[in-house]
Amino acid sequence: MKYIVVLKYGEIVLKGLNRGRFELLLMKRVRSVLKKLPGKYELHNSQSTLIIRGDGDADMRNAAEKMQKVFGVVSVCIGVECEKDMEAVTRTVRENAAEFFAGAKTFKCVAKRGDKAFPFISPQICDICGGAVLETVGNIKVDVNNPEVILYIEIRDGCAFIHAGGAKGAGGMPTGSNGRGMLLISGGIDSPVAGYMTAKRGVQIDAVYFETPPYTGEAAREKVESLARVLATYTGTVYLSCISVTEIQHAIAEKCSERLFTLLLRRFMMRIAEKLAVNVGCSALITGESIGQVASQTMEALCCTDNAVSMPVFRPCIGLDKEEIVTISRRIGAFDISTLPYEDCCAVFTPKHPKLTPTIAELEEEEKKINVDELVERALAARTVKRIDGNNE
Amino acid sequence: MIYFDNSASAIPNPMALESAAEAMKHFANPSSPHFAGLEARGMVEEARKKAAAALVCSQTEIFFTSSGTEANNMAILSMADKNKRAGNVIVTSHAEHPSVTETFKALEAKGYKAVFIPVEGGELDYDFLEKTLKSEKVCLVSLMQANNQNAAITDLKEVREAITAAGSNALFHSDIVQGFLKVPESMTDYAVRYCDTASLSAHKIGGLKGIGALFVRKGLKLSPIIFGGGQETGLRSGTENVVGIAAFGTAARLFSADKSYRAKITRLREIFIEKSKDLLGEAADFKIPKSHIDALINISLKNVKSEVAMNYLSSKGICVSSSSACSSKAGENTALAAFGYGDEYNSSSLRISFSPFNTEEEVEILVRELKNALAFRIKRNKAK
Structure with missing residues (x-):
């Protein structure tokens, strides 16, 4: 399964008609950082986030780390994507459980349903995915109040994205957007x-x-x-x-x-x-x-x-x-x-x-x-x- | 480039570089028993022989280390521990290299009491040393043979006599990194005759960086501070740096055998002093201890901050050492401070150090540029 990096931007979403300009500047800066990294990357903009996909040589963890220093990005998540159906989501959770839960004793699932047409509602998604985790990972319990790991299942327009939380980005506005x-x-x-x-x-x-x-x-x-x-x-x-x-x-x-x-x-x-x-x-x-x-x-x-x-x-x-x-x-x-x-x-x-x-x-x-x-x-x-x-x- | 910072790291001897290049071809581990390993071992032992000959000691008394700093650490830590029965007082001076003073601090933290012999005026106070040895239970004395800031020579024979006269059981280590092959010929074997241990460094005599040695008097057993494969008779584990050792051997042999090396250094220093007095006159001040090595000299350009003169010379392609920093931010030069030359001298002091590979013409250019550096004397309009 390939990792992808998802960048969320903050203040830009509040912009009105000129929002596109800010997004373009942010993408330009992200591309210029990616260009210097080994491997090839593709950048997509959708639903107020930027998604980075890499080819075989790309080191996505390194890319994610570099993105934490891009102004305009408020959080950087690294995770996996899969088809938008419940079976694929569950399979992906099982396949990546070792990576997401390394050494953790407690967890909870949080589902975000960007695509409201998805046939399962958020609590159902959490229920199914949580069950998959308990079956796959030994010695782990659900703790909704103070979990060591939170597994996010995001049902987006084109795909599902599963990750264990994001790191803080640099915040601010994209370089060059203010003179x-x-x-x-x-x-x-x-x-x-x-x-x-x-x-x-x-x-x-x-x-x-x-x-x-x-x-x-x-x-x-x-x-x-x-x-x-x-x-x-x-x-x-x-x-x-x-x-x-x-x-x-x-x-x-x-x-x-x-x-x-x-x-x-x-x-x-x-x-x-x-x-x-x-x-x-x-x-x-x-x-x-x-x-x-x-x-x-x-x-x-x-x-x-x-x-x-x-x-x-x-x-x-x-x-x-x-x-x-x-x-x-x-x-x-x-x-x-x-x-x-x-x-x-x-x-x-x-x-x-x-x-x-x-x-x-x-x-x-x-x-x-x-x-x-x-x-x-x-x-x-x-x-x-x-x-x-x-x-x- | 015109290079007069040879006390920091000397211009490498071309023959030593050739030895290093040759040694690079013998890449096998000198501990390996096959023929290639034995060839590498042969190079190490050949170099040990040369270094021992230069120091006038036996081959079995030379132990290669990674640096003079490591040799100082090894000798001081090991001997203070070994000789605890003699007492817990360790003796040195503030004019020593940080690899000695910092190791003393580490020992102080372990409960040893450090006594610093005054070096007021630039030279060691032998009377104070004698009194200390008589009144305190000293287990270790560590005093450098030639000072890296003002070139002052500490007479190792006199230190040994003081230890003996006081009836002290103290062991005696000397950092001879600057003194090795630079002290007058009559003192060449002083470290071996009067010290228990002495530390050396290859890159101060035209060898490479990353290689030093410790002389340990026959019969004295030291404990290692680095453990491993038992190289260097167990005293310093770690695969031998054959390239650095080979170059060290060659550099030491040439420096000790070729009398023209010392003569050249002495001549360059004389020309430097002579030209400086001619061209700089009152603007320059020298601090020359009575007994000194010729390889370096400390000069102060009045009212020109050390760093400023160094920067200026650097912009002209000339390298010297600014022995004192421009502001307290950079930390004080503790050796200079200990000599008591005064802030004014210290803040504008430069260390010029010579190599046999410098030329008289370079010395002349240096002095000319020192004169030009006088343009950067601090001048202020005192009107308001």
């Missing part, structure tokens, strides 16, 4: 989380990393590439732009107030990111800032950062505590990379006593001491771009 955003990514914990949270809502992510060679090295850049790879595992290919801000840092350190160093640099980063964003068709910037976390993220400082650009800036971590950000970072597999000990570009010149309540006027005054436009243009001209594919591709 593009430019993520300012560093080697820290917050920005990859911000990228993930925004991407989850269907935003295609581009990323920009600001480096300061030789103050930062190859290892720091590789760390950021690894973090971008984590994001790409969820969103598909991420294009990562690397911009050297060494010249800018030198200019600020030489000519401007030390206490405003970080904010002046942040404003440069925002300006550069905005220009890049416009170039590649992004309509917003995304950062990992959270109110009050560090001196450059006080309310006043964030207002000063915002003021450097006209594009909207999304900060999905804004109201999260560090601990909450860390929890997400761990869940998506970024934390162990983020905590590798390589400096990112902010740390080297950090002032001892940064100004906590800066004003836009004083920052603008400091910026008059350096040629902002020229520095931005030169940094942009020297950018490099790298295509980062996900771990699953």
Whole structure:
């Protein structure tokens, strides 16, 4: 019996006339993940679910695992399908019982009758299938309140689908369904989380990393590439732009107030990111800032950062505590990379006593001491771009 | 590539690579009694002979391991346990390699008391060692022969004399990974004459990674920490790494027999110091212990963070070691901290380590680029 994978999508079913567009984007993303896996797969869309069928070489368990990182999927079930008649269903339950109930002591059956024309009603289906399980598996009892395994028998339009429950999917909206955003990514914990949270809502992510060679090295850049790879595992290919801000840092350190160093640099980063964003068709910037976390993220400082650009800036971590950000970072597999000990570009010149309540006027005054436009243009001209594919591709 | 990180892993000796390639053809298990196994066994024993000759000991005193780290673990764990009757105090210093200090921590967790001999100023405090040996019931002393950060040599003869003078029954292990074939010729046999055990590593002398050895003085019986098929007279089970062992033997023989190797290293170091003083002047600071090996030198570029200089040199195709990290995030270099050179020196210290396969021209390029790295000194506008 061949396994199939069934993906259920959540929020998309609430969409009205444009639901088809969301489904197409979801299918596109699922296909792009499947394309990279060994074996051949077919994808079908029916009754608010996507069904994946594979040929002989396909590893359906691996495929199911990969699908858990596709935005738009709320649950991933792996199971078997058979003809839509009660005898075939019972036979299939018997044939796969060992797999479904390995080591379990208790179970119950749940039937879902999508096709209301099916001659057996749900309790009858459960009754017959439960009987088949008790006959086939030794040492197992029915427990309707707290079973170790729940066997689902879904009578669908074209076939019956039998499985033992689904794993949680990534949720959210299909990648690309909500435009593009430019993520300012560093080697820290917050920005990859911000990228993930925004991407989850269907935003295609581009990323920009600001480096300061030789103050930062190859290892720091590789760390950021690894973090971008984590994001790409969820969103598909991420294009990562690397911009050297060494010249800018030198200019600020030489000519401007030390206490405003970080904010002046942040404003440069925002300006550069905005220009890049416009170039590649992004309509917003995304950062990992959270109110009050560090001196450059006080309310006043964030207002000063915002003021450097006209594009909207999304900060999905804004109201999260560090601990909450860390929890997400761990869940998506970024934390162990983020905590590798390589400096990112902010740390080297950090002032001892940064100004906590800066004003836009004083920052603008400091910026008059350096040629902002020229520095931005030169940094942009020297950018490099790298295509980062996900771990699953 | 210009490579001056030979203390981390040395440029392999081309002849050693040839030996490795040859050994790859002898793929049989050296424990197998058929002719192919015997051929492989022959290669292992031939290499053991060469390594023993280089260390000036008997073949039966060399036991191959997977690394210097394993050799240190094996010696320390086994001897502390074996010599429990002498006491529960174990002695080392904070300047040791983590494979020693971490093994000491594991022993502390088992109830041993660790005493760390000060290395203030970069050299071992022999008086403190003597006092410790007299006042404490020491079962094991573990002190490295040449330090991997500042090149300081610990005189193994003096340590042995201190143990003897104190009437201590302590066993004496030395990590000679950096010192092997690098200490002055007069000290070549010191590990064998004055230590009970000593650990070696092949890839620091032009061999391959993944192979080390432990010298165990004749008559001293150690217990294994790895159990299995009883290879290496039961002390280190596991099929022998014939390829690594063959290359180790060749590298050790060449390094010990060819006098030009040491001479070349000494010459390169002299040129480095001379050129640095010329070109860098006051911007460079050296910490040179009185007694040192020539294979490495610690230099500090004032106000240029180690990591920054290392990154800059790396971007120019030059490899050196930044012995201290830029921020506390990366963890502190405990050896440098123990020497008490000060934060300013440590945060900008670099380790340059030489190989006989480096050239004088490479040293000149290195110094020129170190000068260019001075452009990245931290400068701030102090106006506000």
